[in-house]
Amino acid sequence: MAVVFERTKGLTPISTHYCPGCTHGIIHRLTAEAMEELGVLDQAIGVAPVGCSVLAYKYFNCDMHEAAHGRAPAVATGIKRVLPDKFVFTYQGDGDLASIGTAEIVHAAHRSENISVVFVNNAIYGMTGGQMAPTTLAGQRTTTSPLGRDPAHAGYPIRISEMLATIPGATFIERVAVDSPANVRKAKRAIKRAFEIQLEGKGFSLVEVLSTCPTNWGIEPPNALKWLKENMIPYYPLGNFRDATKEEVSDGQ
Amino acid sequence: MVNERTILAGFGGQGVMLMGQLLTQAGMIEGKEVSWLPSYGPEMRGGTANCGVIVQTEPISSPVVEGNATSEIMMNTPSLDKFEKDLVPGGKLLINSSLISKKASRDDVEAYYIPSSDIANELGDTRIANMVMLGAFVELTGAVEPESIFQALESRLGLARAHLMDINKQAFARGAACVKEQRN
């Protein structure tokens, strides 16, 4: 019988702790499939964050580090400098990367550390119970912005991809979403391209993945996908923000 | 038996730290126990510079030279004002008389007045005032042999600046001569 679908070898054969309807599972699978397809699983060292995906070190079927909150890019830097020929990636949420770990991600990009970052943006703190994230949209209600985020008081939601794309060392920056099958396929292509850039030795790559949090948004999963599309994508537009490998080609022409 | 604890002080740029290091290295070359301890501050240029050097036969306990200096090389007036009290009675005080117009205020120390900046200028390089003072110091204390100082300097200058050895040796000799004159 022909095999039409198989579980990727890039994930361990255990159930995850993620809430029903959470899209972390999809993003884990895309990340793992990309590693498997590129043949780097046995050469890979991943760094898990603090946040909902804190246990990612149990799910990815490769060597893993569990980092302190926000410090994954620094930990990955240490690993990559020791093992420049191995494949090193971080998997980070928006509290981890866009709030407490902004210094680490900005400087890893500036150094063009030859690492890849999967950045999951669901506009909220999940693990700690739905508090306001740096990426929480204006007006969005959370447990620490119960009346809705007021930018005059709490500032505006941070657009990480746009910001990092201004950094010379950031080789590849793309924002994708996992709200539809078509977008999931695009997300896979972006993650794989980001990983290839590392394997080609071309420097820092990051894919921002817009994701849902049905539990803390208080929206059932199908409507959460719709909410993402209608509310997040207008503020966080999808697309490639930087691909220095293409710029090099066009510069040369 | 050597037991020399020296404070060297001046303003930044007078080569005070280097003078201390040459003395320390010379002691090490002779197999003596040595230490060099600088003061350090937030300013990068033009501040005060001082260091304490110990050259002795016995192992060194405290590397801090404070209140028990057996000798001092004072390159400017603020240094003399600050450190004169740290000299033990009978201690040897070398004063750069080109820049310090006053005399030692204590009469229980042996003071020598070396116009080191003038001599350095006469030899054509104001930066070698420190070597004039070092020549005077070695002549006065006998803490190390002149040859050891030259050896230390040679290693510092390296091949690229080896041609500077000669003028430094002249400066050293002029300093030593000042002490001989004043002693007689």
Add this chain to the structure above:
Amino acid sequence: MAKVLMKGNEAIGEAAIRAGCRYFFGYPITPQSELPEYMSLHLPKAGGVFLQAESEIAAINMVYGASGSGARVMTGSSTPGIALKQEGISYIAGAQLPCVIVNMMRGGPGLGSIQPAQSDYNQSTRGGGGGDYRLLAYAPASVQEMVDYVQLAFDKADEYRNPVLVVGDGVIGQMMEPVEFRATAASDLPPKDWATTGTGGKRPPNIINSLYLDAEELERHNIHLAEKYNRIKENEQRWESVGLEGAELVIVAYGTTARIAKSAMENLNRQGKKIGLLRLITLWPFPEKGFAELDEATKDLLVVEMSMGQMVDDVRIVNEGKRGVHFVGRSGGVIPSTALVEEKILEILERSE
């Protein structure tokens, strides 16, 4: 090998490279900046990597990553910078990774001063990160000893899979003394089969981690760590004692202060007093065994520190009320003079008579 005249901070760098350290992640801070400067020039020549991190926090987390990947790695800083590293140090201890951390202490609290101090006895022995963890902490008193203990620190870190602190003060970092780099004996260390180097398809994944969500599992981990710390306590106490026999009073000190105190001791003993010195070489484990050697004749202990007396509590604990425990010191970057120590000793002796 012939002796060379080196600044303490630079000698530490050279010692680390000779001990096989190939990675240094740090951030500039007075009075230890000569260490990263030295490493930036010399590590690449040895085939290693020096990287100036964006912060102390990033630096210690780079150490975490590099150590987890099996490398000999080091970072260095001074008092407030070490404070910033504390969370990372706790993670490294929790994940049982080896590394060497140098602290050239300066005056505190807060931004404090850049002058020499021993303001981090508590930070070194109690730590500032969360949880039940300990660091082996060496406090050398000369540039030569600094070199010897930095080299030993790498071996001990690997042996126990634990971070090792090497603590100095601005004086040791800045001073020059002759040093000899001795060839270290090849030590019999276990292979780093726990390191994340890629599975190579030959083994299950290795995971570097300090998270245990199951309470009983974390407790088992803590018990395992405690057993390790007890082994360190049993095997790694180091101290130097001078003239304990028949001493009326024994000075307790470490690092630069111990050398100043020793001068005071020598001066007083020349005048016919009977003063001894117990110099801590390990701050943790606290050298309790050294205190067991104290003579019955000794009536008083004098703690001398460049702080307001952070070590006094530990001396009181080990003393168990047997002798008088006194303190004299200076802080904020002021170095205590031998005269100050001598005066304090005479005052204590007079009182006991």
